[in-house]
């Protein structure tokens with residue numbers, strides 16, 4: 001295939017036909033995607049080379065709109081993989097959450113305590129940006145542990161003002177991964193010459209040396225210098241095939 005990209009309308013028509021062929025009509029009226037599903041039950045497929053949520057993309061196509069990422073396509077039928085246009089409606093995350101609450105569908109909605117046994121009182125509950133309840137006590141303990149507090153203190157001490165820590169706890173040294181990557185002296189032209197000589201495509205070489213095709217494109221375009229490790233692997237691959 002390849003060649004010119006299909007015009008939008010034609011691509012959409014083919015995409016809809018492809019989704020229809022992999023879906024099943026239920027007695028309830030739901031039209032359910034039978035292909036791959038995400039952990040939340042939403043149908044997932046490819047649209048123009050990217051992952052797309054089936055019922056969401058279908059909504060965009062049917063209504064000829066582009067949805068902002070904070071607009072949800074909610075289900076009246078509570079069937080996440082259903083893409084029947086009559087079963088979906090637009091909502092914000094808060095509305096979606098409210099809708100779930102009304103239907104008492106939320107997995108954690110009935111819980112009165114967090115999984116570590118702290119009660120969801122108004123003072124101990126915060127709401128995340130996506131509308132889920134969060135136990136403030138657990139969040140505080142997690143934060144303290146990440147900052148080097150001993151577990152007993154992290155769990156027992158009441159909330160302290162922001163940034164304040166008991167004097168006896170030393171501030172841990174941050175151990176990130178080293179920021180410095182040693183760069184090779186393999187330039188864009190050298191990489192291109194190597195690949196040409198070994199008759200390997202950029203993509204194939206990227207796969208063989210374990211880097212992404214995107215990174216490879218950038219090294220070949222001279223946007224970045226190739227890291228030493230990748231360069232060594234590339235030299236090895238190229239010398240093998242010549």
Ligand SMILES: [Zn+2]
Pocket residue numbers: 029030031077078079082083084087
């Ligand atoms: Zn449905």
Ligand SMILES: [Zn+2]
Pocket residue numbers: 114115116117118135136137138139
């Ligand atoms: Zn908790």
